[in-house]
Amino acid sequence: MLSSGDIRALIEPTRVHRRVYTDPDVFALELERIWGTAWIFVGHDSMVPNPGDFITTTVGKQPVIMVRDRGTGEINVLLNRCGHRGVKLVQKAHGNVRGFRCPYHGWSYRTNGALAGAPHPKGYQGTSALQSKPCHQLRLIHRVNAYRGFYFASLSPDGPDLETFLGETKATIDNLTDRSPEGRIEVVGKVSNRFVQPSNWKNFVENLVDAMHPMVAHAATGEAVQAYMDRLGEDAPRPPEADVIHPFGGSYDFFDTMGQSALPHGHNYMGGEKSIFSHYNLPPAYIEAMTQAYGEARMKDILSFNRHNTTVYPSLAVRDGVQSIRVVRPVSVDETIIETWVFRLVGAPKELLARTLLYSRLINAPGSMVGPDDLDCYFRMQRGLQSELNDWVDFSRFEDDDQVQVRKTVGVGTSDLVFRNQYKAWLDYMTKDAEA
Amino acid sequence: MTAQAFETDAVERFIKAELRHLNAHDFAPWIDLFTDDGVYFMPLDEAQCDPSTYDMIMYDTKALMRIRLENFGHPKSPSMEYPIRSMRMMSDCQIISQNGDTCRTQTPFMASIFYQEMNWYCGTYYHDFVRDAGAMKIKRKQVNLLNMGAPMGAIMTYL
Numbered sequence: 001m002l003s004s005g006d007i008r009a010l011i012e013p014t015r016v017h018r019r020v021y022t023d024p025d026v027f028a029l030e031l032e033r034i035w036g037t038a039w040i041f042v043g044h045d046s047m048v049p050n051p052g053d054f055i056t057t058t059v060g061k062q063p064v065i066m067v068r069d070r071g072t073g074e075i076n077v078l079l080n081r082c083g084h085r086g087v088k089l090v091q092k093a094h095g096n097v098r099g100f101r102c103p104y105h106g107w108s109y110r111t112n113g114a115l116a117g118a119p120h121p122k123g124y125q126g127t128s129a130l131q132s133k134p135c136h137q138l139r140l141i142h143r144v145n146a147y148r149g150f151y152f153a154s155l156s157p158d159g160p161d162l163e164t165f166l167g168e169t170k171a172t173i174d175n176l177t178d179r180s181p182e183g184r185i186e187v188v189g190k191v192s193n194r195f196v197q198p199s200n201w202k203n204f205v206e207n208l209v210d211a212m213h214p215m216v217a218h219a220a221t222g223e224a225v226q227a228y229m230d231r232l233g234e235d236a237p238r239p240p241e242a243d244v245i246h247p248f249g250g251s252y253d254f255f256d257t258m259g260q261s262a263l264p265h266g267h268n269y270m271g272g273e274k275s276i277f278s279h280y281n282l283p284p285a286y287i288e289a290m291t292q293a294y295g296e297a298r299m300k301d302i303l304s305f306n307r308h309n310t311t312v313y314p315s316l317a318v319r320d321g322v323q324s325i326r327v328v329r330p331v332s333v334d335e336t337i338i339e340t341w342v343f344r345l346v347g348a349p350k351e352l353l354a355r356t357l358l359y360s361r362l363i364n365a366p367g368s369m370v371g372p373d374d375l376d377c378y379f380r381m382q383r384g385l386q387s388e389l390n391d392w393v394d395f396s397r398f399e400d401d402d403q404v405q406v407r408k409t410v411g412v413g414t415s416d417l418v419f420r421n422q423y424k425a426w427l428d429y430m431t432k433d434a435e436a
Numbered sequence: 437m438t439a440q441a442f443e444t445d446a447v448e449r450f451i452k453a454e455l456r457h458l459n460a461h462d463f464a465p466w467i468d469l470f471t472d473d474g475v476y477f478m479p480l481d482e483a484q485c486d487p488s489t490y491d492m493i494m495y496d497t498k499a500l501m502r503i504r505l506e507n508f509g510h511p512k513s514p515s516m517e518y519p520i521r522s523m524r525m526m527s528d529c530q531i532i533s534q535n536g537d538t539c540r541t542q543t544p545f546m547a548s549i550f551y552q553e554m555n556w557y558c559g560t561y562y563h564d565f566v567r568d569a570g571a572m573k574i575k576r577k578q579v580n581l582l583n584m585g586a587p588m589g590a591i592m593t594y595l
Contacts, residue, residue, distance in 0.1 A: 093585075188489070188490060188491060189480065189481065189484045189489075189490045189491060190481065190483075190484075191480045191481040191484060191584075191585040192480070192491065193480060193491055193493065194586070194587035194588070195587065195588070195589070195590075196587045196588060196589050198589070216512075217514060219512040219513075220507055220510035220511075220512040220513030220516065221507055221513070223506070223510065223512065224503050224504070224506035224507035224510060225503055225506075227506045228499070228502050228503045228506055239497070239499035239500075241497065241499055241500045241503060242499075242503070245503070337587050340491070342491050350488065353488070353489070354488050357487065357488070357489075357490070357491055357492075360491050361487075361491065361492050361494070361495045362500075365491070365492060365493055365494060366493050366494070366588050366589065366590055366591050367478060367492070367493045367494025367495075367590075367591045368494075369503075369504060369507050369513075371590060372515040372590035372592060373513055373514050373515045375515065375589070375590050376514040376515040376517075376590075377514055380514070
């Protein structure tokens with residue numbers, strides 16, 4: 001059992017001990033104290049548009065079902081575990097049901113999680129009223145709430161409410177949604193790309209805002225694009241693939257000027273005034289639709305908002321500029337599943353979705369060229385950190401240059417500020433219960 | 437003039453030759469088998485095959501194939517530092533539709549890719565062929581994996 005002192009010894013101001021990535025006991029404690037208390041992203045309301053629609057996923061180590069109630073039309077997040085003998089009720093990733101029925105002994109549940117009945121009920125007569133027992137229903141997740149269609153769950157009865165937790169990251173979710181002329185987004189497809197990452201979940205969460213890696217880890221992809229374009233000749237039109245991939249080989253100066261912002265609860269974002277998406281041309285029909293919907297000034301505000309990878313620590317990354325999210329599902333200390341979901345801006349011309357899909361395929365998909373280089377670096381880090389001859393992982397870059405503002409701390413784009421901020425939150429979560 | 441019908445034997449020989457290029461990592465002539473607007477793709481779901489509407493496991497236009505060709509074995513790519521050895525095998529090819537200068541085939545396949553460790557893939561190839569100045573070309577190669585939609589690691593080469 002790790003003590004509060006043991007945990008504190010793993011985190012120093014500008015470095016962390018390798019055990020935070022490699023120790024199964026630390027991982028187990030993270031599931032309890034971080035994934036078991038923070039607001040964890042479950043799904044978007046457009047994933048379950050009709051009554052009875054459901055998806056299954058996990059909140060930390062808890063299997064859950066997000067389902068649209070057949071009675072009220074509201075969205076419920078239920079424990080995916082029969083109240084009888086503990087059987088996982090639903091194995092499918094998505095579907096539509098009238099209710100849930102356990103495949104083992106047939107206990108059945110409504111889409112609001114209430115026990116509907118158990119077969120051959122006379123055996124329970126005179127013992128207890130099944131329906132009145134909280135442990136016999138599925139509505140056992142302490143807190144469920146949504147912000148603009150993004151559903152989160154917390155396994156803890158205590159803690160900040162969702163909007164307080166999200167803080168300034170709400171602006172990114174707002175921007176993603178407001179980029180639709182109708183203020184509505186819809187997830188694309190029932191099935192998402194899911195990467196099996198052979199490393200700790202924090203590798204991914206850190207990499208999202210690691211501006212020192214693209215020009216090294218993705219240099220080959222940038223050079224491959226350049227070599228291809230050189231062969232095409234100066235006058236040849238650039239293929240759209242080149243426009244998307246090329247910025248990943250950008251310079252240190254480019255990424256420096258994007259800036260980093262560290263927020264409470266370990267959240268952060270890169271960019272703001274500019275990002276690698278800010279040079280994207282937008283179709284005139286889209287500008288027109290946005291102007292009609294919002295007026296010119298507000299349209300310009302929305303479309304000049306250029307954050308790159310806003311992290312809602314620990315489970316969600318939002319790329320509003322390319323209408324996609326990455327979702328973190330930890331499996332074990334050295335395995336993580338990363339989901340990528342893409343959104344359609346309702347009311348926007350279809351060219352917008354085409355580019356969003358192009359970006360996702362080129363950068364995030366298992367068959368992309370960019371993703372495998374990230375994956376291999378995570379894999380190597382997980383293996384390298386097994387070494388006991390050097391215990392520490394360095395986060396000292398620009399350590400004296402953090403600029404504290406009212407609700408955030410900012411630094412240049414290649415600063416390690418955001419990692420230091422993540423580990424400050426990590427330490428808060430990991431030591432809170434122990435010291436209560 | 438009546439279009440010449442596609443014959444199963446000829447189509448099967450074509451696909452076998454295609455797979456020989458892939459097994460040999462001989463990608464430049466493999467890319468030349470495609471029409472200029474040809475695509476290679478792997479859907480996430482049988483119902484999600486339109487690239488303008490759905491995300492994909494992989495979707496390469498001919499331009500992207502040529503970019504990927506530059507990336508294979510690139511000394512600055514961490515994931516390309518490992519050798520990739522591969523073997524694809526196909527079962528009987530069937531023509532499932534044809535109309536004049538076009539035809540669509542379905543071919544069960546298995547592919548063993550050695551990349552750090554052995555990885556096995558299997559599923560169905562769907563080829564859309566056209567005749568281009570008398571020569572057969574691939575307009576579309578769709579690779580439906582049996583485990584499409586499941587979590588997976590990086591797919592390092594064409595199947």
